[in-house]
Amino acid sequence: MLLSSKRLTAWAVLALWVAAVLAAVPLAGRLPDVVQAKSAAELPRGAQSTEVEKLTDRFRDGRQAPAVIVYARTGPSGAGSTAGAGSTAGPGITSADRAKADADRRALAPLAEAPIGAPQASRDGRALLLAVPLHDDDHLSGNAEKVRDAVTRNVPRGLQVKVTGPAGAALDAGDAFRKVDKPLLLITVVLVAAVLLFTYRSPVLWLLPLACAAISLQVTNAVVYLLAEHAGLYVADGMSTILNALVFGIGTDYALLLLARYREELRRHEDRHRAMAVALRRAAAPVAASAATVCLGLLCLLAARMGFNFALGPISAIGIIGGLAVVMTLLPALLVVLGRWVFWPRIPRFGDAPPARGGAWDRAGRRIAARPRLVWALGAAVLAALAAGCLGVHTGLDRAHFLTTTPNSVQGERIADAHFPGDESRPLQVVSGRPVDLRGIPGIARTGTPETSTDGRLTRTAVVLTSPPDSGAAERTVERIRRAVPGVLVGGGAASELDLADAQAHDRRVVIPLVLGVVLVVLIALLRALVAPLLVMATVVGSYFAALGGSWLLFRHVFGFPAMxxxxxxxxxxxxxxxGVDYNLFLVSRIREEAAAAGHREGVLRGLGLTGGVISSAGLVLASTFGVLGVMPVTMFVEIGVLVSLGVLLDTFVVRPVIVPALALDSGPRFWWPGRLPRAQARPAPDREPVPRA
Incomplete structure (x- = not known):
């Protein structure tokens, strides 16, 4: 890393990165080609529904996902009418409606994987159901779009036509990601640029962190693509969105920290290459330690049961490593090649006096030092008040609220539920080594004809339930089937929903304690103390619950989400x-450095004053990158974006600059127990004694 601070090697580093970018950009552009919109890898590992998904290739119809087309007439009671058979509460299906369904059946035959059955009429005579079997692969969304385009043409007046079922849901999800993917990245870039411009007030300097973040993202995407193409790494819809926010946020943060340290050293060294060498030596340890902490925390997802969680861990860790590599090599090379003028108009000159005391964070530190115990107690009370909102949290969104709007597939599903028993669009799939008898099990509306696998060793039976698959009643029916018929595999529909919920509960029980343990061990090793890591972890956990409670209040009363x-x-x-540990690590490591030279109390105040501005800017950048997720039409990403953004802001402006320094001041030198502060290390001497400048 220090090589990039030398005159000749700086140009060599730039040349290497130019070659790397030229190689990475074409590969990064191919990342969407390996995104798997539908894969068993996303499902819970080892669950029955996952095993059923894996066995689909052994049946004649292979991997099929029906596009269920619902044709319905709405009367005075609306599309959701529950009129019974023979009801005259509203208009019934007409001959023109039947002709439309028959015409669609013929037109869609080339897209279907198997012959399309005749339209099924509801008992109340007001709806028709047409199931078009499509191949369940990465082209499912595109084929479902063709189905939707075909069936929404030449529709008789007063007839509603909706595409639902697995193919309709895949189409709605694909539309949601395609419409916002590029605009989301653009909004991220604009927000980060705005924060950097506000921070540096320089027409040039803000471009460097932004360029480094963009290069980090390209390199990360290229590596992920290669691993997906040649090593079987699973990449799901939505992972690139999280990766964009993470890499842009963390890469810019690391750049801000290095720039702040470089600016300090430029005032002490006439030779900018020497200044960069010292800045790198002092900044590399906390930045690398931060990256290691974040990576290890993310890799705890390898213990997850959910396939999405399992794959997100290593992909995110690749992004962190990419950001670290760019900031620690390319950015120093760019800075020493461009020279001091890049900071214009506030160019740090050799001999300039350091920023005078009395800045905002220095003043805040002096006030905190007056009554530190009262300060951290009040801060803890604020966090506790927000955390009280967690008591009312409801979890478990149904499919109707998967998107922030009501998509076509959900509208169709509601119409189908009103006119047909159970959920015709998402039946259970029961797979066993022999035909099974499901008669007498409560909750089953009807069963289909058993289908034999191509090798004759398995049978598969479609089971329609009396309750919607998102309901608790449907989940209880799945559990009854699994208990009543041992040895069968039950998947699809409500079984998938049940297995997903069980896997998520497992991941929370296992991953959260694992992350806490790993991060605590890393902090103990890095800070060579026990009290400081425990206090830091307590503040981070407190800010998480405060953000969770505050976010739930926003979701419920502002966004109108029924659940999380x-x-x-x-x-x-x-x-x-x-x-959150990231920022606290930057602060505490600087406090340790300053305390070694000036004593514990003064070290806390100096550390806060020197890092307050840059860490606040870094927090704003990270909160902005995750906050951009709030404009997505996918409810889960909106909630993640709001939660992380609120948590980062709490940590940046309440926990890190107020509570942590107050705890450090209140505990005194015991903050470093059982270790002790190292002896003061002499700073590298300046190139020559500077002439003080005004």
Whole structure:
């Protein structure tokens, strides 16, 4: 890393990165090609529904996902009418409606994987159901779009036509990600640029962190693509969105910390290469330690049962390593090549006096030092008040609220539920080594004809339940089937929903304690203390619960969400703990450095004054990158974005600059127990004695 501070090697580093970027950009552009919109890898590992998904290739129809087309007439009671058979409460299906369904059946035959059955009429005579079997692969969303385009043409007046079922849901999800993918990245870049411009007030300097973050993202995407293409790494829809926020946020943060240290050393050294060498030596340890902490925390997801969680860990860790590599090599090379003028108009000159005391964070530190115990107690009370909102949290979004709007597939599903028993669009799939008798099990509306696998060793039976698959009644029916018929595999529909919920509960029980343990061990090793890491971890956990409670109040009363997605608590905890420890590590490591020279109390105040501005800017950047997720139409990402952004802001402006220094001041030198502060290390001498400048 120090090589990039030398005159000749700086140009060599730049040349290497130019070559790396030229190689990475084409590969990064191919990342969407390996995104798997539908894969058993996303499902819970080892669950029955996952095993059923893996066995689909052994049946004649292979991997099929039906596009269920619902044709319905709405009367005075609306589309959700529950009129019974023979009801005259509203208009019934007409001959023109039947002709439309028959015409669609013929037109869609080339897209279907198997012959399309005749439209099924509801008992009340007001709806038709047409199931078009599509191949369940990465082209499912595109084929479902063709189905939707075809069936929404030439629709008789007064007839509603909706595409639902697995294919319709895949189409809605694909539309949601495609529409916001590029705009989301653009909004991220604009927000980060705005924060950097506000921070540096320089027309040039803000470009360097932004360029480094963009290069980190390209290199990360290229590596992920290669691993997905040649090593079987699973990449799901939405992972690139999280990766964009993480890499842009963390890469910019590391750049801000290095720039702040470099600016300090430029005032002490006439030779900018020497200044960069010293800045790198002093900044590399906390930045690398931060990256290691975040990576280890993310890799705890390898203990997860959910396939999405399991794959997100290593992919995110690759992004952190990419950001670290760029900031520690490319950014120093760019800075020494460009020279001091890049800081214009506030160019740090050799001999300039350091910023005078009396800055905002220095003044805040002096006030905290007057009554530190009262300060941290009040801060803890604020966190506790927000955390009280957790008591009312509801988890578990149904499919109707997967998107922030009501998509076509959900509208179709509601119409189908009103006119047909159970959920015709998402039946259970019961797989066994022999035909099974499911008669007498409560909750089953009807069963289909058993289908034999191509090798004759398995049978599969479609089972329609009396309750919607998102309901508790449907989950209880799945449990009854699994108990009543040992040896069968029950998947699809409500079984998938049940297995997903069980896997998420497992991941919360296992991953959260594991993350806490790993991060605590890393902090103990880095700070060579026990009290400081325990206090830091306590503040981070407190800020997480405060953010969780505050976010739930926003979700319920501002956004109008009925519940929090089961994925949000784990994802929010993971990012907040890893990233929250990040900022506290920067602060505490600087306090340790300053305390070694000036004593504990003065070291706390100096550390806060020197890092307050840059860490606040870094927090704003990270909160902005995750806050951009709030514009997505996918509810889970909106909730993750709001939770992490609120948590980062709490940590940046309440926990890190107020509570942590107050705890450090109140505990005194015991903050470093059982270790002791190292002896003061002499700073590298300046190139020559500077002439003081005004």
């Amino acid at each position: 997605d089961v994925q949000v608590a784990l994802m929010g905890f993971l990012f907040m703990v890893a990233l």
